[in-house]
Amino acid sequence: MKNYLMRYLNLGFLLLASVGLVFLGACNNSNQTASTDNTSVTSNSGSGSPTASASPAAKTNNEHGASKGGQVVETGTYHLEFVPEKEASATHMDLYLLKGDNHETVANAKVTSQVQLPDGKQKTVPFTYDPNDKHYTALLSEQASGQYQVRITADIQGKKATGRFNFNR
Numbered sequence: 391m392k393n394y395l396m397r398y399l400n401l402g403f404l405l406l407a408s409v410g411l412v413f414l415g416a417c418n419n420s421n422q423t424a425s426t427d428n429t430s431v432t433s434n435s436g437s438g439s440p441t442a443s444a445s446p447a448a449k450t451n452n453e454h455g456a457s458k459g460g461q462v463v464e465t466g467t468y469h470l471e472f473v474p475e476k477e478a479s480a481t482h483m484d485l486y487l488l489k490g491d492n493h494e495t496v497a498n499a500k501v502t503s504q505v506q507l508p509d510g511k512q513k514t515v516p517f518t519y520d521p522n523d524k525h526y527t528a529l530l531s532e533q534a535s536g537q538y539q540v541r542i543t544a545d546i547q548g549k550k551a552t553g554r555f556n557f558n559r
Contacts (some may be wrong), residue, residue: 391489396397401472402541404551409487410486423477426435450513457472458471458484458486459473460472460473460474460484460486461473461555461556463550463553463554465551465553466551467489467490468487468488468489468496468544468546468551469486469487469488469489469493470485470486470487470488470542470544470551470553471483471484471485471486471488472485472540472542472553473486474540474555476556476559479531479533480529480530480532481529481530481533481538481557481559482527482528482529483503483515483517483527483528483529483530483540484525484526484527485501485517485523485525485526485527485528485542485544486525486526487499487501487525487526487544487546487551489546495525496546497519497521497524498546498547499519499526499544499545499546499551500544500545501516501517501519501526501542501544501545502514502515502516502517502542502543503515503516503517503528503540503541503542503543503545504540504541505530505532505538505539505541506538506539506540506541507532507534507536507538508534508535508536508537508538508559509534509536513530513532515528515529515530516528517542532559533559534559535559536558536559537556537557537558538553538556538557538558538559539555539556540556540557541553541555542552542554542555
């Protein structure tokens with residue numbers, strides 16, 4: 391009888407320890423990724439569009455090419471880098487649209503943005519291509535203080551590249 395009791399105790403302890411390790415492993419199973427810049431990119435399950443954080447990346451050269459110091463989203467084969475610059479009466483918005491591993495400039499896209507203003511109103515702002523600086527530019531005339539949510543869509547010969555960004559003014 392004593393042997394059966396010891397076996398059950400040992401089996402119970404082994405089972406309890408195993409369950410404890412499983413729970414410990416499950417609690418520690420976080421998806422951490424290393425990033426070479428200060429921009430965190432996530433996927434917004436509601437729209438499927440990658441999102442970049444408000445903190446701009448430092449201007450660096452990394453595996454994604456030379457950064458312009460903006461928020462970066464990699465979507466499919468496209469690389470979108472958004473750089474908002476506050477001016478006295480508006481916000482100048484730059485978009486660097488690149489393709490492939492070599493990050494070749496895409497010059498033939500139709501680029502538009504949906505901007506949610508701090509008061510919740512929506513505004514559509516088209517971008518135009520600047521062939522001298524090889525990027526797309528737009529001017530947002532709103533001057534309200536607060537956070538602006540920006541959804542940029544680039545139509546490249548029927549293919550869509552979309553990224554979500556934000557900035558504070």
